[in-house]
Amino acid sequence: MYDRSAKLAAKGVVIEYWLQRSRSLFTAVKGVDLEVRPGELLAIVGPSGCGKTTFLNAVDGLLPIAGGSLTLDGREIRKPGRDRAMVFQQPGLLPWRTVLGNVIFGVEAQGTMSKSEAIARAKQQIELVGLKGFEDAYPLELSGGMQQRVNLARALLTDPEMLLLDEPFAALDAQTREMMQLELLKIWSQTRKTALFITHDIKEAIYLADRVIVFTRRPGRVKNVVDINLSRPRDLRIKRDPQFLTYEDEIWESIQEELAMPAERLIAGIPAA
Amino acid sequence: MSIKEADRVLPVTTRESDPTRERRSVLRPSRIRMYEPLVIGTLSVFFALTVWQLVANARVYSVLFLPGPWDVAQAFVQLFQSDDIWLDIATSGEELAIGYGMAIVIGLTLGLLMGWYTRFQFGLDPFVNFFYSTPRIVFIPLFILWFGIELQPKIAVIFLGALFPIIINTMAGVRNTEAALLRVARSFGASDALTFRRVVLPGSVPFILTGFRLGIGHALTGLVVAEYIAAKHGVGQIIAIASQTFQTPKALAGVVLIAGTGMLLTTVLHRIENRFQSWRPQIR
Known part of the structure; x- marks a missing residue:
């Protein structure tokens, strides 16, 4: 049951919402199993529209889940909270x-x-x-x-007990983004707060995270987990480290498989968020 | 100032080495530029008045049909020498203050409620739409029947005139609250009351003040038309009597009085609006 070593535990999480325009139930996330350990910075990457932001919104309590369980410190997440x-x-x-x-x-x-x-x-x-x-x-x-x-x-x-970051640097220009990544790591290393970071930027995920989770295409689910064994503190040069590039290749391949699916399946329903 | 001119103000000086040459900053306009709107506006008004005076001086039409600005100015001075003028102004002022004041209080309340509670809006929408799309002056005969020809029917018309623009704009302001801001408030667990006070209300201020400003126009229209139809005193009544007795300059002097009031109130609201908008970077 509840794993004591986990801060956040998601088991078989399903998130659906009603699409008024097509009058159909839309499954954004289907069967997400993952754990975030205390003090860990976990990044989720995935093809665009895979439901990673939707999942984060559910963790924040902004969206209800339709199935499975989502717990923080063993308590069920139902609505936004101070933690x-x-x-x-x-x-x-x-x-x-x-x-x-x-x-x-x-x-x-x-x-x-x-x-x-x-x-x-x-x-x-x-x-x-x-x-x-x-x-x-x-x-x-x-x-x-x-x-x-x-x-x-x-x-x-x-x-908070846990910090949720929803592609916070996605809208910034490349240089500012890199500086912000560096700054975020500096701030995070001072507090060591458990953090869940959503991004579509593979480099960003590897650079920041202790572990990177790759989501499948929609409906999103955990495809694989990559442990990032790069020493901290990390400076921006680490992005050219051979080990870093190996991780990047691995994750890139994994996402590529998802993108290579037949085109009509990707077009079928592009979600709003 | 056009965008192209702004470009030219950019310090592209080739004499940067010359310390005696003052470099002009883009952010700080010269004094002449600051007063540009006022200067151009005044000149334009003087030009129009001159043309009007010249045409009137040609006397192709008699004073009855086309008085010049000078005739109107003289009538204006005479107007203020008459005994009744202050009673007329006080009467119209009272009608306006009560009618418009009530419209602000009730319109703001209803608009906020209708914007915030969807069901409230569903319930009141038919009435708002009905009254807003009907010229409110058609109710004047009914109001005279109900209230007589004292202040009340005018107050009612002014009130109804100003009420709906205020309701509709306030409601739009609440409805236009950015979804992203509401999400932030919800994410941090803000109560409904706090979300309303700290996010929705401040965000609606520009809309609300626009409603107030539109309301002034409607209120003044209501005032003049209502007094036109039946009144003992009032600026609208001055205009009505003057035009019926062929004192065209006097009628126009009354119009100037009404228009001046409208401009004054609008300017006051503009000032208030600017105070609330001090966070907006000023880019001209």
């Missing part, structure tokens, strides 16, 4: 609030902290993500990378 915090693909910042105001929004919504405490801690968090001096700036005055730092700081301030 999880999401870093979204789109920053989702309140444009009328400053950086500081946005960073405290998470704890404000949870109602767990007094305002003065929230502000004091938010300032530390802002420094940690490298935005010192921008506390009073508005989101529209920030670059995409800086907005994602705010997004990250907002999640970190709630001090």
Whole structure:
């Protein structure tokens, strides 16, 4: 039953939703089995539209699961909770609030902290993500990378048991993305929070994660698990390490098999998310 | 300023080595540019008034048909020398304040409720659509029947005029809340009340203020038309009597008074709007 060594345990998770336009039930994820160990950074990669973001939304409690079980520390996940915090693909910042105001929004919504405490801690968090001096700036005055730092700081301030990251760097340009990966690892190594990272970028997954899980094409399921035995701390040069390239080949092959399926099966139903 | 001009302001100076030459920053427009809208606007108005005066001076048509701006200005001064003018302004002002004030309070409340609770919207939509697509002035005879020719029928018309633009815009504001922001709030476990106060309401402000601004136009239309039909005092009544007794300059002076009120209120709302939008980077 419940594996004590696992932080997050997914067993046979099925996620379906109703598509109003085609009036049919859409199966995004079918039978996901995986575990995230305490203090581990696990990355999920998979072909686009494989249901990896959908799965993450279920872990956050934003989507109900239709089958199987999803537990965090042995407790069933039913709705969003304080033990999880999401870093979204789109920053989702309140444009009328400053950086500081946005960073405290998470704890404000949870109602767990007094305002003065929230502000004091938010300032530390802002420094940690490298935005010192921008506390009073508005989101529209920030670059995409800086907005994602705010997004990250907002999640970190709630001090969750588990950090959920939904392709947070996907919309950034290549150089900014690499810098953000480096920064994320730096921040993560200070807190060692259990983290689940969704991405379609194979290099990013290998560079960040302790283990990489490859999803099949839709309906998504775990295809294989790759242990990443690269020493930490990792700097960006590791991406040219022979061992790194071996992992990349392995995962690339695995995804390639999924993409090589008959075209009509891929076109059949491209999901919205 | 057009985009092309903005490009030209970019510091592409070839004399960078010359320290005496001041380099202009793109972000800080020169003083002339800052006052450009005001200067051009004023000049344009003066031009129009001059043309109007010249045409009127030609006297192809009599003063009755086409008074010049100078005639209107004189009538305006005379208007303020009459004894009744302050009573007229006070009467219209009271009607406007009560009618428009009620429209703001009730329209805002209903709009927020209809935007936030779908079922509430389903229930009220038929009424909103009915009243919004009907010219509210058709109710004036009914209101006179119900309320007489004192202030109440005018207040009712003003209220109905301003109410629906406010409801519809407020509702649209709530409905237009970005789905991504709602998802963030939900993900962090925000209560409905907090989501409403901290996410939905601030996001709706520009829509709400647009509703208020449209409401002013409708309210003033209601005011004039209602007073036109039956009233003892009021600026609309001045216009009505003046035009029926062929005092065209005086009628136009009344129009100027109404239009001035509208412009003043709109400017005030614009100021408020800008205050709420201070987070928006200013790009011209």
